[in-house]
Amino acid sequence: MSAVIPVQPPDGPGQIGSPRWEASGERAVAVDANAGIISTGPGATIYTAPAVQLPPAQTVAGPRGQRNHNLPRPPSALFVGRDDDVIRLGTALAAESEPVTRILVGLGGVGKTSLTLQYAHRYRAEYTTVWWITADNPDAITAGLAALTSRLLPDLATPATTNALAEWAITWFQTHPGWLVVFDNADDPSHLAPVISQLDTGRHLITSRRTAGWHHLAAPLRLDVLSPSDAAELLTRTAGRNAVSEKPAVAELAMELGHLPLALEQAGAYIHNHAITFTAYLERVRRYPARMFATAYAGSTDRRTIARVWRVTLSVIADRDPLAVEILRTLAWFAPDRLPQDLITRIDDDLLAVDDALALLAGYSMITLTPPNLRVHRLVQAVARTADPADPLRTEEAILVARDRAARILLDSLPGGGTEGESGGASIAVPQWADWRSLRPHIEAFIELVPHDEDTTDIAVVLHETSRFLLDQGHVPQAARYSERALAARERVLGSDDPDTLSTRNQLGNIYRAAGDLGQAIPLYERTVADRERVLGDDHPDTLSTRNYLANAYRDSGRVDRSIPLYERTLADRERVLGRDHPETLISRNNLASGYRDAGDLGRAIPLFEATRTDAERVLSQDHPRTLLFRNNLATAYEAAGDLTRALPLYERTLADRENLLGATHPDTLTTRNNLAGALQDTGDLPRAIELYERTLADSERVLGHEHPRTLLVRSNLADALSQAGDREEARSLWESVLNDSERLLGADHPDTLLVRSNLAGALFDAGDPARATALWESVVADSERVLGDDHPDTLLARGNLARAGRSVELSERALADCVRVLGDDHPRTITARRDLALAHDAAGDLLRAIAVCERALHDSVRALGADHARSRAVRAGLARLRRGLIVMVPPLDGATSRRVLLNGG
Structure with missing residues (x-):
């Protein structure tokens, strides 16, 4: 048996279709031209092909007008939110010099191909030829170039080899400027470099999931996900419905899908075909992620799915570096944004290996490195932590191992x-x-x-x-x-x-x-x-x-x-x-x-x-x-x-030492400054007290946050000082704000919330709104008794305030009895409760009884607190008025209806 096999020599544009012949087998021969038939040996076979001489490329003109293109499909009618990106791409390709190479990179499914296709259709008239080449491997690139020769020479190009046709196409591009060639889904810069180096009279537009390795050609342009509003629009348009009533659900689903166009279109097609709500789709994605990520549904314009798109990429990555896939599975368990890179270095002792793995993942757009952090698209995470029996890179065991590794990384x-x-x-x-x-x-x-x-x-x-x-x-x-x-x-x-x-x-x-x-x-x-x-x-x-x-x-x-x-x-x-x-x-x-x-x-x-x-x-x-x-x-x-x-x-002294040791904005420093402001308030130095409160509040908001309980307490104390300074409307407004925040952050039953509500009631009472103040104090008493107990000091304070508001002798006597029983005769609140009972007697017309009770209150206050204490001064002032026969209620100077908080700090 012998055989003669044609072997294609290196092609040149002028000698296409002229093979070099070799023969094998016993008595086999070969011919270099069709000059006859030679047979030798049993079963000998000879294959020949006619030589084809193609016309010089520079003599072949392309079709007139906008017909010379091979764009794979019409522009999508669902193209949403990318007009600025189209303009940006056009600007990048509009440089006067030639050649111009632009590389559009981004995560699989982000819409690189759709954007490029939209641009190519929109600006087709500006180019003599627009040629689309799938560039995921060298053979595809060669085939794409050869297809142009087949288009231009449909009768002559048929017998020629693919390599020969591609070489002729390159020559044609070199001699016909003004074209645009799209290399879609390019995987390796080295596959394109030899071709682009010869194409120097037009524009090259490359799309790729890889971000690295293009520097010798051009700086990549990154395409990100859609904005939240554009993502919601794409989702609703794909679903084919007016979703005004479902707007919150649409926004939530779009966020869950990471505003990724392919995932949004996949979801919209499913919602449309199955006639379900956006909320129902979200529940299915969370309940059946593997199936929802992997299945394309009838009616979708793109049979790709996010799982399929990324599985190809992950397979390539796994072949190059298995550690990279392990890292990605681990990253799937963290938040998608602002993940410290040094956190991931704990995954392996070999820091250089981790660096290489992260660079590889970033190179394929699976992560984005933004030192000192990195980010991962939330859907990449969802797929990476979802087991799929059909995917060897996402087995149940591998995902659980990654979860345990993530826990250990967090712990460490x-x-x-x-x-x-x-x-x-x-x-x-x-x-x-x-x-x-x-x-x-x-x-x-x-x-x-x-x-x-x-x-x-x-x-x-x-x-x-x-x-x-x-x-x-x-x-x-x-x-x-x-x-x-x-x-x-x-x-x-x-x-x-x-x-x-x-x-x-x-x-x-x-x-x-x-x-x-x-x-x-x-x-x-x-x-x-x-x-x-x-x-x-x-x-x-x-x-x-x-x-x-x-x-x-x-x-x-x-x-x-x-x-x-x-x-x-x-x-x-x-x-x-x-x-x-x-x-x-x-x-x-x-x-x-x-x-x-x-x-x-x-x-x-x-x-x-x-x-x-x-x-x-x-x-x-x-x-x-x-x-x-x-x-x-x-x-x-x-x-x-x-x-x-x-x-x-x-x-x-403590404030100065804390500022020197801990800094001016340390929480302990803020505690002492708050307390110093309160002491100044007790002395009547309200301007300096308010200035200190305001400074402490500003620092607390910056260091602890607007919603920290200590920040809320300082705001309440500032309101108390403003009220004492006569700015009661500002104080009331501030207490209302603090109350809203306390109820929202701490809950309606938190002691701090109850305290602020009581203080607000005091402000309303002072402002001449006793009905609303009484209603608030009644709620504070009821809630304090339920939450803190009948004998808690704050419960006693609220009960005393309610008694004072109603000028009730009965309630005032009960409040005093409770204070004596729980706190003792000498406690400041007991003294205040006795003073309030005196005022209640006075309001009831029993002036002599009022004076007697107030005298006892003054005696106890001087003995327990001293003659110069604020409570002693307040009781003494009240007693003097009673003795003058004035039937008035003295606004408390001791914070009885409101309470300023001293912070122990420990």
Whole structure:
């Protein structure tokens, strides 16, 4: 057997169709021209082809007018939101010099081909020829060029080889300027470089998913997703309906699809063909992502789907670098935007390998590198974390491995190394806030994607630590959700008695207490104390810590009879176990002093605060943050006692030291500045007090945020100062604003919200609107009794305000009796309640009884607070008026109808 096989030699434009012949097999021969037939050996076969001489390319003219194009389809009637991009593309191609090369890059499905096709149709008349070539591999490029020769020489080009036809087309382009060649979906710059280097008389427009490697040709033009409004329009037009009534659902679905044109058209076609709502489609995408991403539906103008488009790209990436695909699967579990690149470097010890993998992903537009961050399209993430049995790169096992890896990356990236604070209660250090804020969106995205019942120990730590940060930032409801979920995970995985479980339960108690939900906080603390005593022992530091938190909760609830003995016991145990000078012992001593102060027992509070301050200066140093904390709290006790001669200098010194040590905008600095403003307000220096409040508010809004609870409290205090300065309309407006924000952010039942509502009622009362003020105070009393309990100090304050508003002797007597029973005769609020009872008697016409009660109030105030205390001065003024027989209500100078908040800062 022998055979003669034609072998094509290198082609030239003048010698096309002239093969070189080779023969193989026994007695085989070959001919170089058709000069006859030679046969040799049994079964010998000879193949020949006639030589074809094509005309010189420069002599062949193209069709006249706009007919010489091969655009694959008409422009889409659904072309939305890209007019500016068409203009931008036209401007880029309009350079006077030739050749001009422009590269349009972007994610698969973003609309590069559609935009290019729209441009080519719109501006076809400006070019002699518009030729479209699919450029995803070298053979396709050659075939695309050869197709032009077939168009121009339909009769002569048939016998020629593809390579020969392509070479002739290149010569034709070189000799006929004014054309546009589109290389669509180019994958490798090296495939195009040899062709473009020869085409130097026209315009080249390249579309590619790759962003890298084009620098030697031109700087790429990036095409991004549609704007939200344009995405919504494309979605509704594709669905073929007027969606005015469904506008919110359309916007939500468009955002879920990442404003990606291909996904929007795919969704619109499904909605149209199946006659369902936009909300129903969104529910299907979330419930059946693999099927929805992978299926094209009848009626769609494009049979591609996002899953198919990206599967091809991922296969190419996987062949080049499997680590890149692992990274992409991991990125799928984070937020799509502003992901720190150094977070991903934790995925592998080989940093150079990670760099290469990220560069490869960016090169194929699967991610966008914007140092120091990166971003991923949300649909790329959705596909990458959706298992598909038909896709070997998206197996269930691989996706779960990526999820666990993402959890570990988050855990390792937690500011502070992910180590839990003492009993989960220590505050997050302020220098770590920036890192936390950067990481928070990615934690939230991850937590949202993982089912609760699949939380691991790593996820539980992330939840627990994030709840601490959220609590510090004032995001109490979200902190509670995370802490509750962490507790459920730890109880399920570790058991109820594990120390980590108890730590989370303690943290959850802290959150409930911050929310003012003492009905949940106190039982949870009590249970945790009992369990820690049983598991860890009575003297374990964590046991003592929870006992301290429980005492705080008792104090918040006004249960002085339970808080002070527990503070005393905890202090004694800490002194015995940790030593008198241990920082936690000093904290216990400070808290006991705060308990005495809040109970009105300033005779014990002040010496204890002073001793704590002295010990802290000796043990920790004068400038230690805790020393400054104790000094701030000592100043609050001096102020409560009316001793402003000692309170003011101490506030000023503490403020200066905190500004020097911590900075002018540190939260602790803001706390002391707020308190100094309050002390100045007590002295009557309202201009300076208001100036300090305004400065503190501006700094608090900038550092903590407009919605932080401390910011709201400073706004409320500013309103109180404005009211006292006579600017009651501004104060009322400010309190209304604070109340709206408190109800929205903290809830209607939060103690701070109740306090602001009470203050607003006072402003309305002072403004001559007693009916509305009374209604507000009635709601505050009812809510305080329900939320805080009958005996909470704020409940007593609200009840006293309501009694004052109604000039009711009966209600005033009840308010006084409650204050005596709960707080004692010498507490400032008891003194105010007695003064208010005197005013009620006066309003009822019993002037002698009013004077007698007011005299008792003055005696108690001078004895307990001193003759120069603001309350003593207010009671004395009221008594003088009563003695002159004036039947008036004295606007309180002591903040009785409104309450200014002193911040302990710890």
